[in-house]
Amino acid sequence: MPRLSTPTILRAYQQDPLLPLLLRECRTIDSARNELRWLRQHALDLIIQNEPHHPEAPQPTSPAPNPPRKNAAIRKGWRRTLREFCHARSRGTPLQYLLGDQPFGDLTILCKRGVLIPRNDTETFTYAAASQILQHASKDNKLKPNTTTANNPITTPPQSPLRILDLCTGTGCIALLLHTLLSRAYRTNPNPRPLKILGLDNNPLALRLAYRNLMHNLALRTLPPSAPSDIEFHLADVLSTAATNPDKTPTQKVPSIETLLQRIPAFCPPSTPDSSQEKTNGARVDVIISNPPYISARALVDGTTARSVRVYEPLAALVPPLSLSGGLEGGRAEDVFYARIVGLVKEVGARMVLLECGDYAQGERVVQLCRLMVVGPEAGMGREWEVKIWEEDEGSDRDVEGSKEGACLVVLKRVGSQ
Secondary structure: OOOOOHHHHHHHHHHOOOHHHHHHHHOOHHHHHHHHHHHHHHHHHHHHHHOOOOOOOOOOOOOOOOOOOOOHHHHOOHHHHHHHHHHHHHOOOOHHHHHOEEEEOOEEEEOOOOOOOOOHHHHHHHHHHHHHHHHHHOOOOOOOOOOOEOOEOOOOOOOOOEEEEEEOOOOOHHHHHHHHHHHHHHOOOOOOOOEEEEEEEOOHHHHHHHHHHHHHHHHOOOOOOOHHHHEEEEEOEOOOOOOOOOOOOOOOOOOEHHHHHOOOHHHOOOOOOOOOOOOOOOOOOOEEEEOOOOOOHHHHHOOOOOHHHHHHOOHHHOOOOHHHHOOOOOOOHHHHHHHHHHHHHHHHOOOEEEEEEOOHHHHHHHHHHHHHHHHOHHHOOOOOEEEEEEEOOOOEEEOOOOOOOOOEEEEEEEOOOO
16 A cells, blocks of 8 residues: 655645544545544534533434433543544544444445445445346246236235345345335235345344344334345354254254255245246245355455455455365365355255355356356256346446456346246
C-alpha cells in the first residue's frame, strides 16, 4: 500500500483534525470525509439513545421510548466518542463494526465482530440470483409461481414450497434479501406459492445475529410479515458428511447438512409414488445459494486481503479449514466448499445452484468443477444442465473465456421443465 503524501495529510487536517486518522484506511480525502460524517452521526445517535438529556446532544422531538442506560463511554460526550471511533478506524476496525450495521438492498443488516460483514458484491449477486430464479422459473415448472389470478378462478392444487438453501449464511443477509425480492413475485396472486428459505452456518454467533436481523428488519417493515414463518436459521456443518465423519459421537452437536435437512419438515416431504421424481436421500431442495469461505491461506497473508479484513473479520468465514481442504483431490484448497456444495445437487434434487466466487479465475475453476460433477455425461445425472458465469453488464450469463477482475457469480441450472 503506497504511503500517503504529506500535502494530502495537511489538506485533510485543515478540513478537520480527525480526517488524517481516517485516511489510513480510506486513502482518499473524499472517502475519509464520508466516513467522518457517518461516524459523527452515529456518535450523536448514541447520545440521543443513551443520554437524551445530555447538554451536548441534540434534543429529540419526542421522548425516548426507553429509560436512558448507564453507559460511561457515552456520558463522555459525542465528541469524545467520535474521537474514539476515528482512532479505532485508524487501527483498521471495519466501519460496519463501528456503526453496527450495513445497508443491504432495502434491508439494514446488523453487524457484529465475529461475523463476516456483507459485501457490496454479495448484494449485487443476491439481486442477480433472484432474477435468475425468476427467469428460470418461466422455463421450469417446478420453480415457477402459481399462475392463478382473480380473473381466472380455476384453482390449482396447492404447490409444494419453493425450497431455498442458503449455506454459510452468516448475518443472514442473502436469505433475507432473497425472501424480500422473491415474495414480490411468488405472493402476488390469490393462490400464492409458499417460500421456504433455510440458512445454515456452523457459527452460533452468526445464527443469533441472523435471527436478530430477521426481527430487526421485520420491525423496520423492510421484510414481508410472512418472513418469520418462511425463513429459518439452523446450526450445521457444511463440510461434514457421514463419509468424512464416520466416528461422530452424540456429543458433537453440529449436524451435517443431510442430517439437518431430515429434521426440517418443509425440506424433507413425504415420498410420492411419482416415478419421475429423482432418487434422493429424502431431502428436497430447489435452489442452493452460497457465499462460502473462498480465500486461500496464501492470499490471506500476501497483501491481497485488506488489513481490516485479515485482522478483524473471522478467519473461519474467509479461509476454508486447512484440515479438511486436502480432501479435494486434484483441486485447490480454497475451492473445497464448492466441491462439497456441487456434490449436494444430486442428493437433494436441486434445480439451480448459485455460488459467489472470489475472482473470475476461481469462478472458471468452479465452472469446470460443475461440468465434471453435474453437467458432463460422465456425471450420470441423466438430464441436461448448463453452467456459466453471470455477467452484470450484459444482464445475462457469459462463457468462461476471457478474463475479468473482481468477484463473480457462477450459475448452475437444469435446462427443461420436467
